[in-house]
Amino acid sequence: MTLPTTDDATLRTRDTEEQMWDLAEEDPAAARRAYPSGWLWLTGEEAVRSLLAALLDADTDARYGVEDLASRSGLGESAVETAIEALISVGVLVADEGAYRINDCAIVYHAATELSAAVEATGAPDDESGFEYLARLESVRLMLDALLDVDPDQSLEQEDIHRLSGVSRKRVWHHVEKLVDLGVVEESGDEYAVGGATPVVRWIQSLDAAVVGATLAPSHP
Known part of the structure:
Protein backbone atom coordinates (compact mmCIF):
# COMPACT_ATOMS: atom_id res chain seq x y z
CA MET A 1 0.00 0.00 0.00
CA THR A 2 1.33 3.43 -0.93
CA LEU A 3 0.73 6.07 1.70
CA PRO A 4 -1.14 9.26 0.82
CA THR A 5 1.61 11.51 2.19
CA THR A 6 4.63 9.99 0.42
CA ASP A 7 5.57 8.44 -2.90
CA ASP A 8 8.24 6.04 -1.66
CA ALA A 9 6.94 4.54 1.59
CA THR A 10 4.77 1.48 2.22
CA LEU A 11 2.86 0.91 5.42
CA ARG A 12 4.41 -1.80 7.57
CA THR A 13 1.99 -4.68 7.96
CA ARG A 14 2.41 -8.43 8.34
CA ASP A 15 2.65 -8.62 4.55
CA THR A 16 5.44 -6.02 4.26
CA GLU A 17 7.32 -6.48 7.53
CA GLU A 18 9.72 -9.05 6.04
CA GLN A 19 10.74 -6.54 3.35
CA MET A 20 11.46 -3.98 6.03
CA TRP A 21 13.70 -6.40 7.96
CA ASP A 22 15.59 -7.32 4.79
CA LEU A 23 16.38 -3.66 4.20
CA ALA A 24 17.12 -3.11 7.89
CA GLU A 25 20.24 -5.28 7.69
CA GLU A 26 21.95 -2.46 5.78
CA ASP A 27 20.25 0.64 7.19
CA PRO A 28 17.68 0.24 10.00
CA ALA A 29 16.59 3.90 9.98
CA ALA A 30 16.05 3.96 6.20
CA ALA A 31 14.15 0.67 6.44
CA ARG A 32 11.82 2.07 9.10
CA ARG A 33 11.18 5.16 7.00
CA ALA A 34 10.52 3.10 3.87
CA TYR A 35 8.19 0.74 5.72
CA PRO A 36 6.76 2.89 8.49
CA SER A 37 4.68 1.53 11.33
CA GLY A 38 1.38 3.23 12.05
CA TRP A 39 3.24 5.36 14.60
CA LEU A 40 5.83 6.55 12.09
CA TRP A 41 3.24 6.98 9.34
CA LEU A 42 1.32 9.45 11.49
CA THR A 43 4.28 11.32 12.96
CA GLY A 44 6.91 11.16 10.22
CA GLU A 45 5.49 13.94 8.06
CA GLU A 46 5.74 17.36 9.71
CA ALA A 47 2.52 18.64 8.16
CA VAL A 48 0.46 15.65 9.31
CA ARG A 49 2.02 15.72 12.76
CA SER A 50 1.54 19.46 13.22
CA LEU A 51 -2.04 19.51 11.99
CA LEU A 52 -3.03 16.59 14.20
CA ALA A 53 -1.40 18.25 17.21
CA ALA A 54 -3.38 21.42 16.48
CA LEU A 55 -6.63 19.45 16.30
CA LEU A 56 -6.22 17.72 19.65
CA ASP A 57 -7.46 20.76 21.57
CA ALA A 58 -9.77 22.13 18.86
CA ASP A 59 -13.55 22.41 19.08
CA THR A 60 -14.91 19.12 17.75
CA ASP A 61 -18.28 20.73 17.00
CA ALA A 62 -16.79 23.38 14.69
CA ARG A 63 -16.19 23.27 10.94
CA TYR A 64 -12.81 24.43 9.63
CA GLY A 65 -11.66 25.71 6.26
CA VAL A 66 -8.14 25.31 4.94
CA GLU A 67 -7.24 28.83 6.09
CA ASP A 68 -8.51 28.07 9.60
CA LEU A 69 -6.45 24.90 9.80
CA ALA A 70 -3.37 26.67 8.45
CA SER A 71 -3.73 29.34 11.11
CA ARG A 72 -4.17 26.81 13.92
CA SER A 73 -1.23 24.66 12.86
CA GLY A 74 1.19 27.30 11.61
CA LEU A 75 1.46 25.53 8.26
CA GLY A 76 1.13 26.83 4.73
CA GLU A 77 -2.11 26.07 2.95
CA SER A 78 -0.56 23.59 0.51
CA ALA A 79 0.96 21.64 3.41
CA VAL A 80 -2.38 21.70 5.20
CA GLU A 81 -4.14 20.29 2.15
CA THR A 82 -1.69 17.37 2.05
CA ALA A 83 -2.13 16.78 5.78
CA ILE A 84 -5.92 16.93 5.46
CA GLU A 85 -5.82 14.12 2.92
CA ALA A 86 -3.80 11.95 5.29
CA LEU A 87 -6.02 12.66 8.29
CA ILE A 88 -9.16 11.97 6.27
CA SER A 89 -7.65 8.61 5.28
CA VAL A 90 -7.47 7.55 8.95
CA GLY A 91 -10.84 9.03 9.87
CA VAL A 92 -9.61 11.97 11.97
CA LEU A 93 -11.12 14.58 9.63
CA VAL A 94 -14.35 14.44 7.66
CA ALA A 95 -15.19 16.65 4.67
CA ASP A 96 -18.34 18.64 5.38
CA GLU A 97 -19.81 21.00 2.76
CA GLY A 98 -16.55 22.56 1.62
CA ALA A 99 -15.01 22.53 5.08
CA TYR A 100 -13.78 19.92 7.52
CA ARG A 101 -14.79 18.73 10.96
CA ILE A 102 -13.06 16.54 13.51
CA ASN A 103 -14.38 13.01 13.90
CA ASP A 104 -14.02 12.68 17.66
CA CYS A 105 -15.26 9.09 17.41
CA ALA A 106 -12.21 8.11 15.34
CA ILE A 107 -9.98 5.61 17.13
CA VAL A 108 -6.86 7.38 15.86
CA TYR A 109 -8.03 10.73 17.23
CA HIS A 110 -8.92 9.19 20.59
CA ALA A 111 -5.56 7.40 20.89
CA ALA A 112 -3.60 10.52 19.93
CA THR A 113 -5.54 12.58 22.49
CA GLU A 114 -4.92 10.06 25.25
CA LEU A 115 -1.25 9.72 24.33
CA SER A 116 -0.80 13.49 24.46
CA ALA A 117 -2.44 13.59 27.90
CA ALA A 118 -0.28 10.71 29.14
CA VAL A 119 2.89 12.51 28.06
CA GLU A 120 1.75 15.76 29.66
CA ALA A 121 1.07 13.89 32.93
CA THR A 122 4.80 13.08 33.11
CA GLY A 123 5.66 16.79 33.06
CA ALA A 124 6.14 17.67 29.39
CA PRO A 125 6.99 21.35 28.73
CA ASP A 126 4.08 23.75 29.00
CA ASP A 127 4.78 25.42 25.66
CA GLU A 128 3.77 22.43 23.51
CA SER A 129 1.34 19.55 23.66
CA GLY A 130 2.40 16.14 24.89
CA PHE A 131 1.98 14.77 21.39
CA GLU A 132 4.28 17.42 19.92
CA TYR A 133 6.84 16.92 22.68
CA LEU A 134 6.96 13.18 22.03
CA ALA A 135 6.90 13.20 18.24
CA ARG A 136 8.87 16.32 17.29
CA LEU A 137 12.33 14.74 16.97
CA GLU A 138 13.01 12.07 14.35
CA SER A 139 15.55 10.31 16.56
CA VAL A 140 12.93 9.87 19.27
CA ARG A 141 10.31 8.72 16.77
CA LEU A 142 12.68 6.08 15.37
CA MET A 143 13.72 4.89 18.82
CA LEU A 144 10.08 4.56 19.86
CA ASP A 145 9.34 2.68 16.65
CA ALA A 146 12.14 0.21 17.40
CA LEU A 147 10.97 -0.24 20.97
CA LEU A 148 7.48 -1.21 19.78
CA ASP A 149 9.03 -4.48 18.58
CA VAL A 150 10.79 -5.23 21.87
CA ASP A 151 9.26 -7.54 24.46
CA PRO A 152 8.34 -5.78 27.71
CA ASP A 153 11.04 -6.04 30.36
CA GLN A 154 13.65 -7.19 27.80
CA SER A 155 16.97 -5.64 28.76
CA LEU A 156 18.67 -3.42 26.20
CA GLU A 157 21.84 -1.42 26.22
CA GLN A 158 22.23 1.83 24.29
CA GLU A 159 24.12 -0.11 21.64
CA ASP A 160 21.07 -2.34 21.15
CA ILE A 161 18.80 0.68 20.72
CA HIS A 162 21.25 2.11 18.18
CA ARG A 163 21.33 -1.17 16.25
CA LEU A 164 17.56 -1.64 16.21
CA SER A 165 16.58 1.94 15.41
CA GLY A 166 19.44 3.12 13.21
CA VAL A 167 19.72 6.25 15.35
CA SER A 168 23.33 7.30 15.87
CA ARG A 169 24.99 6.33 19.14
CA LYS A 170 25.37 10.01 20.05
CA ARG A 171 21.67 10.71 19.56
CA VAL A 172 20.66 7.57 21.46
CA TRP A 173 22.83 8.71 24.35
CA HIS A 174 21.40 12.24 24.11
CA HIS A 175 17.70 11.28 23.97
CA VAL A 176 17.35 8.04 25.92
CA GLU A 177 16.92 9.95 29.19
CA LYS A 178 13.85 11.58 27.69
CA LEU A 179 12.37 8.11 27.24
CA VAL A 180 13.26 7.29 30.83
CA ASP A 181 11.51 10.43 32.07
CA LEU A 182 8.41 9.51 30.05
CA GLY A 183 8.34 5.98 31.43
CA VAL A 184 8.92 4.45 28.00
CA VAL A 185 11.98 2.62 29.31
CA GLU A 186 13.16 1.88 32.81
CA GLU A 187 16.84 2.37 33.55
CA SER A 188 18.88 -0.11 35.55
CA GLY A 189 22.58 0.60 35.48
CA ASP A 190 23.69 0.55 31.85
CA GLU A 191 20.57 -1.30 30.68
CA TYR A 192 17.02 -0.31 29.80
CA ALA A 193 13.78 -2.27 29.81
CA VAL A 194 10.63 -1.26 27.94
CA GLY A 195 7.99 -0.15 30.43
CA GLY A 196 5.17 -2.06 28.77
CA ALA A 197 2.58 -1.25 31.43
CA THR A 198 3.10 2.52 31.53
CA PRO A 199 0.44 4.86 30.05
CA VAL A 200 2.74 6.42 27.43
CA VAL A 201 3.81 3.02 26.08
CA ARG A 202 0.26 1.67 26.06
CA TRP A 203 -1.06 4.66 24.12
CA THR A 215 -5.50 2.96 6.97
CA LEU A 216 -6.44 -0.54 5.84
CA ALA A 217 -10.14 -0.25 6.70
CA PRO A 218 -12.62 0.51 3.89
CA SER A 219 -14.47 3.04 6.03
CA HIS A 220 -14.29 4.84 9.35
CA PRO A 221 -16.74 5.40 12.22
Missing part, protein backbone atom coordinates in the same frame (compact mmCIF):
# COMPACT_ATOMS: atom_id res chain seq x y z
CA ILE A 204 1.81 4.60 21.62
CA GLN A 205 0.95 0.96 20.98
CA SER A 206 -2.75 1.80 20.72
CA LEU A 207 -2.09 4.68 18.32
CA ASP A 208 0.18 2.51 16.20
CA ALA A 209 -2.47 -0.21 15.89
CA ALA A 210 -5.25 2.31 15.31
CA VAL A 211 -3.44 3.94 12.38
CA VAL A 212 -2.74 0.60 10.71
CA GLY A 213 -6.31 -0.52 11.20
CA ALA A 214 -7.80 2.75 9.99
Whole structure:
Protein backbone atom coordinates (compact mmCIF):
# COMPACT_ATOMS: atom_id res chain seq x y z
CA MET A 1 0.00 0.00 0.00
CA THR A 2 1.33 3.43 -0.93
CA LEU A 3 0.73 6.07 1.70
CA PRO A 4 -1.14 9.26 0.82
CA THR A 5 1.61 11.51 2.19
CA THR A 6 4.63 9.99 0.42
CA ASP A 7 5.57 8.44 -2.90
CA ASP A 8 8.24 6.04 -1.66
CA ALA A 9 6.94 4.54 1.59
CA THR A 10 4.77 1.48 2.22
CA LEU A 11 2.86 0.91 5.42
CA ARG A 12 4.41 -1.80 7.57
CA THR A 13 1.99 -4.68 7.96
CA ARG A 14 2.41 -8.43 8.34
CA ASP A 15 2.65 -8.62 4.55
CA THR A 16 5.44 -6.02 4.26
CA GLU A 17 7.32 -6.48 7.53
CA GLU A 18 9.72 -9.05 6.04
CA GLN A 19 10.74 -6.54 3.35
CA MET A 20 11.46 -3.98 6.03
CA TRP A 21 13.70 -6.40 7.96
CA ASP A 22 15.59 -7.32 4.79
CA LEU A 23 16.38 -3.66 4.20
CA ALA A 24 17.12 -3.11 7.89
CA GLU A 25 20.24 -5.28 7.69
CA GLU A 26 21.95 -2.46 5.78
CA ASP A 27 20.25 0.64 7.19
CA PRO A 28 17.68 0.24 10.00
CA ALA A 29 16.59 3.90 9.98
CA ALA A 30 16.05 3.96 6.20
CA ALA A 31 14.15 0.67 6.44
CA ARG A 32 11.82 2.07 9.10
CA ARG A 33 11.18 5.16 7.00
CA ALA A 34 10.52 3.10 3.87
CA TYR A 35 8.19 0.74 5.72
CA PRO A 36 6.76 2.89 8.49
CA SER A 37 4.68 1.53 11.33
CA GLY A 38 1.38 3.23 12.05
CA TRP A 39 3.24 5.36 14.60
CA LEU A 40 5.83 6.55 12.09
CA TRP A 41 3.24 6.98 9.34
CA LEU A 42 1.32 9.45 11.49
CA THR A 43 4.28 11.32 12.96
CA GLY A 44 6.91 11.16 10.22
CA GLU A 45 5.49 13.94 8.06
CA GLU A 46 5.74 17.36 9.71
CA ALA A 47 2.52 18.64 8.16
CA VAL A 48 0.46 15.65 9.31
CA ARG A 49 2.02 15.72 12.76
CA SER A 50 1.54 19.46 13.22
CA LEU A 51 -2.04 19.51 11.99
CA LEU A 52 -3.03 16.59 14.20
CA ALA A 53 -1.40 18.25 17.21
CA ALA A 54 -3.38 21.42 16.48
CA LEU A 55 -6.63 19.45 16.30
CA LEU A 56 -6.22 17.72 19.65
CA ASP A 57 -7.46 20.76 21.57
CA ALA A 58 -9.77 22.13 18.86
CA ASP A 59 -13.55 22.41 19.08
CA THR A 60 -14.91 19.12 17.75
CA ASP A 61 -18.28 20.73 17.00
CA ALA A 62 -16.79 23.38 14.69
CA ARG A 63 -16.19 23.27 10.94
CA TYR A 64 -12.81 24.43 9.63
CA GLY A 65 -11.66 25.71 6.26
CA VAL A 66 -8.14 25.31 4.94
CA GLU A 67 -7.24 28.83 6.09
CA ASP A 68 -8.51 28.07 9.60
CA LEU A 69 -6.45 24.90 9.80
CA ALA A 70 -3.37 26.67 8.45
CA SER A 71 -3.73 29.34 11.11
CA ARG A 72 -4.17 26.81 13.92
CA SER A 73 -1.23 24.66 12.86
CA GLY A 74 1.19 27.30 11.61
CA LEU A 75 1.46 25.53 8.26
CA GLY A 76 1.13 26.83 4.73
CA GLU A 77 -2.11 26.07 2.95
CA SER A 78 -0.56 23.59 0.51
CA ALA A 79 0.96 21.64 3.41
CA VAL A 80 -2.38 21.70 5.20
CA GLU A 81 -4.14 20.29 2.15
CA THR A 82 -1.69 17.37 2.05
CA ALA A 83 -2.13 16.78 5.78
CA ILE A 84 -5.92 16.93 5.46
CA GLU A 85 -5.82 14.12 2.92
CA ALA A 86 -3.80 11.95 5.29
CA LEU A 87 -6.02 12.66 8.29
CA ILE A 88 -9.16 11.97 6.27
CA SER A 89 -7.65 8.61 5.28
CA VAL A 90 -7.47 7.55 8.95
CA GLY A 91 -10.84 9.03 9.87
CA VAL A 92 -9.61 11.97 11.97
CA LEU A 93 -11.12 14.58 9.63
CA VAL A 94 -14.35 14.44 7.66
CA ALA A 95 -15.19 16.65 4.67
CA ASP A 96 -18.34 18.64 5.38
CA GLU A 97 -19.81 21.00 2.76
CA GLY A 98 -16.55 22.56 1.62
CA ALA A 99 -15.01 22.53 5.08
CA TYR A 100 -13.78 19.92 7.52
CA ARG A 101 -14.79 18.73 10.96
CA ILE A 102 -13.06 16.54 13.51
CA ASN A 103 -14.38 13.01 13.90
CA ASP A 104 -14.02 12.68 17.66
CA CYS A 105 -15.26 9.09 17.41
CA ALA A 106 -12.21 8.11 15.34
CA ILE A 107 -9.98 5.61 17.13
CA VAL A 108 -6.86 7.38 15.86
CA TYR A 109 -8.03 10.73 17.23
CA HIS A 110 -8.92 9.19 20.59
CA ALA A 111 -5.56 7.40 20.89
CA ALA A 112 -3.60 10.52 19.93
CA THR A 113 -5.54 12.58 22.49
CA GLU A 114 -4.92 10.06 25.25
CA LEU A 115 -1.25 9.72 24.33
CA SER A 116 -0.80 13.49 24.46
CA ALA A 117 -2.44 13.59 27.90
CA ALA A 118 -0.28 10.71 29.14
CA VAL A 119 2.89 12.51 28.06
CA GLU A 120 1.75 15.76 29.66
CA ALA A 121 1.07 13.89 32.93
CA THR A 122 4.80 13.08 33.11
CA GLY A 123 5.66 16.79 33.06
CA ALA A 124 6.14 17.67 29.39
CA PRO A 125 6.99 21.35 28.73
CA ASP A 126 4.08 23.75 29.00
CA ASP A 127 4.78 25.42 25.66
CA GLU A 128 3.77 22.43 23.51
CA SER A 129 1.34 19.55 23.66
CA GLY A 130 2.40 16.14 24.89
CA PHE A 131 1.98 14.77 21.39
CA GLU A 132 4.28 17.42 19.92
CA TYR A 133 6.84 16.92 22.68
CA LEU A 134 6.96 13.18 22.03
CA ALA A 135 6.90 13.20 18.24
CA ARG A 136 8.87 16.32 17.29
CA LEU A 137 12.33 14.74 16.97
CA GLU A 138 13.01 12.07 14.35
CA SER A 139 15.55 10.31 16.56
CA VAL A 140 12.93 9.87 19.27
CA ARG A 141 10.31 8.72 16.77
CA LEU A 142 12.68 6.08 15.37
CA MET A 143 13.72 4.89 18.82
CA LEU A 144 10.08 4.56 19.86
CA ASP A 145 9.34 2.68 16.65
CA ALA A 146 12.14 0.21 17.40
CA LEU A 147 10.97 -0.24 20.97
CA LEU A 148 7.48 -1.21 19.78
CA ASP A 149 9.03 -4.48 18.58
CA VAL A 150 10.79 -5.23 21.87
CA ASP A 151 9.26 -7.54 24.46
CA PRO A 152 8.34 -5.78 27.71
CA ASP A 153 11.04 -6.04 30.36
CA GLN A 154 13.65 -7.19 27.80
CA SER A 155 16.97 -5.64 28.76
CA LEU A 156 18.67 -3.42 26.20
CA GLU A 157 21.84 -1.42 26.22
CA GLN A 158 22.23 1.83 24.29
CA GLU A 159 24.12 -0.11 21.64
CA ASP A 160 21.07 -2.34 21.15
CA ILE A 161 18.80 0.68 20.72
CA HIS A 162 21.25 2.11 18.18
CA ARG A 163 21.33 -1.17 16.25
CA LEU A 164 17.56 -1.64 16.21
CA SER A 165 16.58 1.94 15.41
CA GLY A 166 19.44 3.12 13.21
CA VAL A 167 19.72 6.25 15.35
CA SER A 168 23.33 7.30 15.87
CA ARG A 169 24.99 6.33 19.14
CA LYS A 170 25.37 10.01 20.05
CA ARG A 171 21.67 10.71 19.56
CA VAL A 172 20.66 7.57 21.46
CA TRP A 173 22.83 8.71 24.35
CA HIS A 174 21.40 12.24 24.11
CA HIS A 175 17.70 11.28 23.97
CA VAL A 176 17.35 8.04 25.92
CA GLU A 177 16.92 9.95 29.19
CA LYS A 178 13.85 11.58 27.69
CA LEU A 179 12.37 8.11 27.24
CA VAL A 180 13.26 7.29 30.83
CA ASP A 181 11.51 10.43 32.07
CA LEU A 182 8.41 9.51 30.05
CA GLY A 183 8.34 5.98 31.43
CA VAL A 184 8.92 4.45 28.00
CA VAL A 185 11.98 2.62 29.31
CA GLU A 186 13.16 1.88 32.81
CA GLU A 187 16.84 2.37 33.55
CA SER A 188 18.88 -0.11 35.55
CA GLY A 189 22.58 0.60 35.48
CA ASP A 190 23.69 0.55 31.85
CA GLU A 191 20.57 -1.30 30.68
CA TYR A 192 17.02 -0.31 29.80
CA ALA A 193 13.78 -2.27 29.81
CA VAL A 194 10.63 -1.26 27.94
CA GLY A 195 7.99 -0.15 30.43
CA GLY A 196 5.17 -2.06 28.77
CA ALA A 197 2.58 -1.25 31.43
CA THR A 198 3.10 2.52 31.53
CA PRO A 199 0.44 4.86 30.05
CA VAL A 200 2.74 6.42 27.43
CA VAL A 201 3.81 3.02 26.08
CA ARG A 202 0.26 1.67 26.06
CA TRP A 203 -1.06 4.66 24.12
CA ILE A 204 1.81 4.60 21.62
CA GLN A 205 0.95 0.96 20.98
CA SER A 206 -2.75 1.80 20.72
CA LEU A 207 -2.09 4.68 18.32
CA ASP A 208 0.18 2.51 16.20
CA ALA A 209 -2.47 -0.21 15.89
CA ALA A 210 -5.25 2.31 15.31
CA VAL A 211 -3.44 3.94 12.38
CA VAL A 212 -2.74 0.60 10.71
CA GLY A 213 -6.31 -0.52 11.20
CA ALA A 214 -7.80 2.75 9.99
CA THR A 215 -5.50 2.96 6.97
CA LEU A 216 -6.44 -0.54 5.84
CA ALA A 217 -10.14 -0.25 6.70
CA PRO A 218 -12.62 0.51 3.89
CA SER A 219 -14.47 3.04 6.03
CA HIS A 220 -14.29 4.84 9.35
CA PRO A 221 -16.74 5.40 12.22
